[in-house]
Amino acid sequence: xxxxxxxxxxxxxxxxxxxxxxxxAPLTLTEAKSIYQEVLSALENNRYAKSNxxxxxxxxxxxxxxxxxxxxxxxxxxKDKKKWEVVFRNFEDRFDQIASQLGFQGHYExxxxxxxxxxxxxxxxxTDENKTLKEELKELQTKNEQLSEKVQQYENTVVTxxxxxxxxxxxxxxxxxxxxxxxAQVLLSGNHLIIRLYGLTFRSGTAVIxxxxxxxxxxxxxxxxxxxxxxxxxxxxxxxxGNDAYNLNLSENRAAAIRAYLEAxxxxxxDQGNWLI
Numbered sequence: 001x002x003x004x005x006x007x008x009x010x011x012x013x014x015x016x017x018x019x020x021x022x023x024x025a026p027l028t029l030t031e032a033k034s035i036y037q038e039v040l041s042a043l044e045n046n047r048y049a050k051s052n053x054x055x056x057x058x059x060x061x062x063x064x065x066x067x068x069x070x071x072x073x074x075x076x077x078x079k080d081k082k083k084w085e086v087v088f089r090n091f092e093d094r095f096d097q098i099a100s101q102l103g104f105q106g107h108y109e110x111x112x113x114x115x116x117x118x119x120x121x122x123x124x125x126x127t128d129e130n131k132t133l134k135e136e137l138k139e140l141q142t143k144n145e146q147l148s149e150k151v152q153q154y155e156n157t158v159v160t161x162x163x164x165x166x167x168x169x170x171x172x173x174x175x176x177x178x179x180x181x182x183x184a185q186v187l188l189s190g191n192h193l194i195i196r197l198y199g200l201t202f203r204s205g206t207a208v209i210x211x212x213x214x215x216x217x218x219x220x221x222x223x224x225x226x227x228x229x230x231x232x233x234x235x236x237x238x239x240x241x242g243n244d245a246y247n248l249n250l251s252e253n254r255a256a257a258i259r260a261y262l263e264a265x266x267x268x269x270x271d272q273g274n275w276l277i
Contacts, residue, residue, distance in 0.1 A: 024071035032063035175223040183216055193227045207253035221266045
């Protein structure tokens with residue numbers, strides 16, 4: 001590869017000299033030769049450094065073509081000095097094309113430097129603005145992801161709550177069908193299942209459950225099994241005989257009787273019932 005590069009360098013240099021490139025574009029030609037020497041030096045120090053050598057060789061070839069182009073333009077100008085103005089106006093036109101895309105008009109009364117400075121500044125401003133927009137976009141994307149997660153969580157919660165509500169309502173309707181209006185009223189208040197027993201009565205002054213009410217309590221047990229984890233309130237009343245203390249004690253004894261009956265027949269946990277009779 002080193003020999004091939006050396007031959008290519010010698011041939012290119014010879015061609016350039018034939019075209020007077022060495023006289024018309026000496027700086028560019030010197031740069032091309034310098035890069036060729038870097039390629040040869042790199043291969044001499046490490047013959048396996050082909051990747052780096054190829055990159056340098058491409059740069060050298062570019063500078064050769066660059067020198068040829070410059071020499072051709074300068075040769076025309078040398079032949080007709082009026083073309084200098086055309087060359088400079090071409091530069092200005094190209095600057096104007098860039099400036100117009102950036103939103104301003106170039107000024108060349110003092111040369112190209114002022115417009116060049118404005119172009120660089122405009123590009124820098126665009127670069128900074130682009131960086132800011134990317135940061136804002138990233139922040140908005142993060143917020144959007146967070147909002148999407150919250151919306152998803154909310155939707156899941158709403159769906160879950162609706163499903164639970166629907167399930168509770170279906171169970172409530174099922175329980176309501178167990179009892180006749182004369183036997184009980186079934187209510188669901190929050191986490192509480194309330195069964196108001198109208199058909200369960202006691203003999204005056206007693207807390208003994210009569211056998212004719214066993215069927216009604218069997219229905220109560222069926223209802224309780226639909227809500228095994230709910231707090232249960234069985235509400236009833238006493239008659240007006242006796243004073244308040246007596247009736248309160250009687251009410252508690254009747255509640256205890258029903259509680260004992262339910263616990264004995266369905267294994268109801270002691271802490272599940274809120275017994276009010």
